[in-house]
Amino acid sequence: xxxxxxxxxxxxxxxxxxxxxxxxxxxxxxxxxxxxxxxxxxxxxxxxxxxxxxxxxxxxxxxxxxxxxxxxxxxxxxxxxxxxxxxxxxxxxxxxxxxxxxxxxxxxxxxxxxxxxxxxxxxxxxxxxxxxxxxxxxxxxxxxxxxxxxxxxxxxxxxxxxxxxxxxxxxxxxxxxxxxxxxxx
Amino acid sequence: xxxxxxxxxxxxxxxxxxxxxxxxxxxxxxxxxxxxxxxxxxxxxxxxxxxxxxxxxxxxxxxxxxxxxxxxxxxxxxxxxxxxxxxxxxxxxxxxxxxxxxxxxxxxxxxxxxxxxxxxxxxxxxxxxxxxxxxxxxxxxxxxxxxxxxxxxxxxxxxxxxxxxxxxxxxxxxxxxxxxxxxxx
DNA sequence: GTCTATATTTGGATAGAC
DNA sequence: GTCTATCCAAATATAGAC
Numbered sequence: 099x100x101x102x103x104x105x106x107x108x109x110x111x112x113x114x115x116x117x118x119x120x121x122x123x124x125x126x127x128x129x130x131x132x133x134x135x136x137x138x139x140x141x142x143x144x145x146x147x148x149x150x151x152x153x154x155x156x157x158x159x160x161x162x163x164x165x166x167x168x169x170x171x172x173x174x175x176x177x178x179x180x181x182x183x184x185x186x187x188x189x190x191x192x193x194x195x196x197x198x199x200x201x202x203x204x205x206x207x208x209x210x211x212x213x214x215x216x217x218x219x220x221x222x223x224x225x226x227x228x229x230x231x232x233x234x235x236x237x238x239x240x241x242x243x244x245x246x247x248x249x250x251x252x253x254x255x256x257x258x259x260x261x262x263x264x265x266x267x268x269x270x271x272x273x274x275x276x277x278x279x280x281x282x283x
Numbered sequence: 284x285x286x287x288x289x290x291x292x293x294x295x296x297x298x299x300x301x302x303x304x305x306x307x308x309x310x311x312x313x314x315x316x317x318x319x320x321x322x323x324x325x326x327x328x329x330x331x332x333x334x335x336x337x338x339x340x341x342x343x344x345x346x347x348x349x350x351x352x353x354x355x356x357x358x359x360x361x362x363x364x365x366x367x368x369x370x371x372x373x374x375x376x377x378x379x380x381x382x383x384x385x386x387x388x389x390x391x392x393x394x395x396x397x398x399x400x401x402x403x404x405x406x407x408x409x410x411x412x413x414x415x416x417x418x419x420x421x422x423x424x425x426x427x428x429x430x431x432x433x434x435x436x437x438x439x440x441x442x443x444x445x446x447x448x449x450x451x452x453x454x455x456x457x458x459x460x461x462x463x464x465x466x467x468x
Numbered sequence: 469g470t471c472t473a474t475a476t477t478t479g480g481a482t483a484g485a486c
Numbered sequence: 487g488t489c490t491a492t493c494c495a496a497a498t499a500t501a502g503a504c
Binding site: 122251257 | 391
């Protein structure tokens with residue numbers, strides 16, 4: 099039995115995520131990742147033999163799980179509107195009230211490995227699909243459900259851009275508050 | 284009289300802008316900038332003695348001017364709704380129909396020099412203010428004008444994130460089409 | 469003003485001891 | 487599993503010829 103890791107996998111992913119989120123993929127240097135993780139560079143390579151790409155993928159896997167959990171009410175609550183509202187609160191938590199950048203934004207600029215880009219796009223698509231399904235269950239037409247879900251995604255993501263630029267989460271908060279109406283019409 | 288530059292200032296800024304927009308500040312390497320400019324690294328340093336930071340600032344100055352021009356109808360047209368519609372078309376052009384990233388997004392991640400961050404924020408603030416002024420002239424209350432302008436900004440920026448993620452400019456296009464209604468209520 | 473050549477630093481990645 | 491030490495490549499920046 100080998101020595102137990104000094105940082106649990108989920109904790110490690112969370113710490114790395116913070117760096118990738120703030121700095122983007124290319125801006126996230128191994129030095130910064132190492133410092134945030136509380137591990138030396140070589141130790142990071144022990145945990146992630148494929149290096150930075152693998153760290154980014156682990157981060158996105160973690161984000162995917164966190165999102166899946168936050169979206170559970172929207173997916174399962176028989177009261178569609180209540181489910182959307184509950185998920186909105188959880189999403190608010192994921193983004194620190196709207197002052198944290200989104201990895202689907204910061205990790206998808208040019209120069210990012212295709213596997214990483216794709217992973218991020220999958221998470222976004224899953225989020226949008228879930229919102230569209232909820233809108234559909236709420237009685238909207240297939241096409242209206244889809245477009246309103248896409249627009250809601252844009253409003254939330256843009257709200258985060260605004261939050262990063264001005265340190266003001268107003269637009270993000272309004273987007274989440276209005277989420278039920280945006281989706282259900 | 285020295286030798287005339289092989290690339291005009293505005294052209295040069297445009298070419299550099301393309302790299303910064305796609306790759307972000309940290310991802311924009313001097314090699315990529317040099318290639319896009321059609322100039323050797325050393326020649327770039329002749330034009331921008333302070334290096335990459337100065338290049339980024341020049342790009343943002345250029346973006347500021349382009350935006351000022353695109354927003355002119357919204358600022359000046361006595362028919363407020365018509366002015367918003369005309370500016371929306373010009374903004375559409377600036378973003379290549381919604382498939383180009385926004386420098387206010389890609390150049391404001393962590394690790395970006397403060398002067399650059401600030402410049403980007405100023406452009407965004409100027410854009411939002413202009414939209415708020417138009418909404419105000421269109422008869423909305425001061426606070427409703429401001430929040431609708433912020434929300435419109437978020438919707439457009441988020442539309443660009445969606446465009447980059449999926450190569451689908453739908454949300455961006457809808458945001459611009461709905462811009463008059465978003466601002467005027 | 470642009471170029472070739474080079475200096476300097478930083479970043480990603482590996483080897484091997486404990 | 488984590489560490490120190492090191493390698494190698496890439497990136498920023500400069501010197502000096504044309």
